[in-house]
Structure formats: C-alpha cells, structure tokens
Amino acid sequence: MPDRLGFTSIEKNRLSFMGRSLNPECQRMAGLIITMPHKWQKEGKVRGIALSQERFQFIFNSEHDLLDVLEKRVQTYNEWPMVLERWVEYPPEDYLQFIPLWVRIRNIPVDYYTTEALTTLGDMVGKTMVVAFDPLKPVTQDYIRVQVRFNVANPLKTCRVLNVKGGKTTIIHFNYENIQKRCFTCKRLSHEKRICPIVIRKRQEQAQGRRNLAVVPVPRAPVVPVPRAPVVLNKDDPLCGLFEEEQVGLDPLSGRPKIAKEVLDEMRRYLLAETGENRAVKIDRIRGTVKEAEADPIAQRAVLRLEPAPVVTSDLNRGKGLVFDYDEKSQRKVDFDLNANPNKLMAGAFKAFKASPATSVPILDLSTGEESSSASDHRFFSDSSTVFHSGYLRPGTSGTISRKPRVRRRPPKGVRKASSLALVTRCQEPEENRREGKHEEGSRKMKKVMEDT
Structure with a gap:
C-alpha cells in the first residue's frame, strides 16, 4: 500500500477503541454494532465497524464521549462481557486480553484488614489496581471491594484456600460485579456450559462406555504433558548461579x-x-x-x-455494580438484604401476618362435611375479637362473634350427572312409548295441562 496520507485512517482512529467479544456464538456482530450506541446513549456520536466475527471498532466524534464509555464498568452485550481498549498504533502482545473488574472479597480473617493484605488477596484474581478501603471508616458490608486487571483467558475463581499464622487455613470467597453469564463448569467467559470442553469430554466418555456395554473399562483420555515454563537463566547467562x-x-x-x-x-x-x-x-x-x-x-x-502501586480510595462504593449469582441461596440472601431492599422489613411483616397470623385462643373445628371445609378456609382471617371484618364476623355484646357461612345444599355431582343422563334418555324415546299425566316432563306436560283446562 502506498505510504500516503489519504490511504490511512490513523487520525480518525485516535478517537476510537477496539473491542473483542468473548462469546461470538451468542454475540452477533451486526446486533452489537447497532445496539451498543443506544445502550451508551451516544446515538449519532459514534460509528461502529465490524472487523471480523469477533473484533470490532467504535469511532467517536469527541474525546469526552470516548472516555465516558471507557470509564464505565464491564461492558456486556447479550449478557456476555466484552473486552474494550483504546486504539494504539502498535498494539502489544496482550492487547484486548484484560478487562477492569471489581471483585468483592468475603470471609477475610480479622487480622488481615490492611491495604497490603487486601492487595495480596486481589492479586490472587488479577493485578490489583484499586482498593476501596478506609481503615478510619466503619465497614458495614461483609466484604471489601478491589478492582483488578483480569485476564479473560483465566477462570473466575470463586474461592481460594489461604494459609494464615499458626498453621491454620481459611477459605476466601470472591464475587464479581457486572459479570452476568459464564460457564458454570469451568467458570470461563468464552462459552456456555453445553459446549464446555469438560462437559463434551465427559459425554464422549459416557457414550464410549455405553457402546462398550460397560464391560470393557472406558479408556481415559491421554494425559497431555503440561509444558514446562521456559528457562529464564541459561548456562551462559551472567545471572546463572546467582538466583534459583x-x-x-x-x-x-x-x-x-x-x-x-x-x-x-x-x-x-x-x-x-x-x-x-x-x-x-x-x-x-x-x-x-x-x-x-x-x-x-x-x-x-x-x-x-x-x-504501579494500587490506588487506595475511601469511596467504598466507587464504580459499584451488581453481582449476578444464580444460586438460590445467594438470591435468597439478596432478597432479605435491607441495603438492597429497604422496604423488605415492612413487606415481610405483612406477608408473615397473612401467611400464619397468631391467635390468642385456640380454635376447635367441630363442624363436619362441606361446612367444615368452608369454615376452615376463613377462620384464620382474624386474630382479635375486637376487629370486625365484613362477611365473616358479626357484632355482639362482648365484641365480635364468628358467623357461620351459609351452606349451599346441593346434590353431589354424581347424582346430578345421573339425573341429567336419565332426562336425556327419556327425551330421546319415541312419542308413543311415553306416558302422559304426571310423568310427562318439560313443555309437553304444560301443554297437556292447558288442553285439559
């Protein structure tokens, strides 16, 4: 290509960032290019370009809009995350490989609430960049937030075993903000569970076992030797023998x-x-x-x-997002969290009152039959003898008295069905076989009475 000014778009690319979708199967490029400007509220201020089925570029009209999008939290499309980095003319080898991710660290030992210890815990997930912790302020949550530079090729670790003083161990738990979908088998962001290599290999082994009728043991997959890390210090290196x-x-x-x-x-x-x-x-x-x-x-x-040393901020809610955990126990914990649901206390009280109200006097069910089933549905609607409810209580000299519901006297369904079948059968009989008089039914009986009069 000629090295001329009109042949390159370097000047326009300076106001752009590059992106990579982590799950191209679930993130269609055409929909991503059209949807993201609306999601960022930048319609008419940005233009998207699909470079491949996995990579894309967005060119902005101003520096302010570009930085506004890059400073947001983890960007997602179709509930799967994306990697965004500002355009550079000569990208490094690890370009579009890291995302800024806020992590909530739980179950921290009481002796390790320091900036240095929290930085080390964040390094277990990625490279710690920001620690949201102030030793002079009260901590009302059961976690500490840190922002790390996370490698998207690694799995999302949910917990790690930490060795502490005295030979004891404790389990540290990690929760990730704004990460919605992931593989629930290997905890990676690049595929769904149904196409996870671990699940596929397990299915293949089960299918092989069924083909062999479970007589011959299923041969295991060959163990692939783990490649050794490259040797840093060779024999000719001046540092050889100086360090291990x-x-x-x-x-x-x-x-x-x-x-x-x-x-x-x-x-x-x-x-x-x-x-x-x-x-x-x-x-x-x-x-x-x-x-x-x-x-x-x-x-x-x-x-x-x-x-660079991590930035320590006293703003504990800086860039705070949601934690998407599909575990039933975790969802129940969020439902009863007063910080997430401030109206939960009053709503829970109303719900508990309706579900199982307390009564000061035990109620004995002395009725039988349908009357018993009808009365039992309404006997728990009041727990006080001085409160009147329309339809179930009536006023008395000593307060309110329970009123028996009106019982509808009706033949059982089987009797009613048999009577209707008998009526239809008699109506279909020939006219000469029918008797007149009091056994005649329907309109013919009324007609006969009128003729006699």
Missing part, C-alpha cells in the same frame, strides 16, 4: 514473572560493567536487594515487577 529458577520464574498465583525482564537486564549490565568493584561485592549487593524486596509484597511489586 524459582526466584525468576512465573508466579503461580498471578501467572506473571516474579522479576521483570527489564530488572534482570539491568542486573546483567551491572555485573558486566567495569565499575572498579569486585564481582563478589556486586553479587552480594544484588542478592541482598532481591532478598529484601521478596520479603515485602509491596516492594516486590514495585521494585522487582515494576508494577
């Missing part, structure tokens, strides 16, 4: 290198540089610095991994 491979490898909790590549390169240059210092002195200085930083999680994050 575990010190410079990947962190199992976050999946990021324990020591950034830039920091390792600086150490190599320092060892090879001619500064007039002995090599042994340089090695001791590097080891001491790394050992001191590894003892402090905050220093390890800032010095060794070159990550």
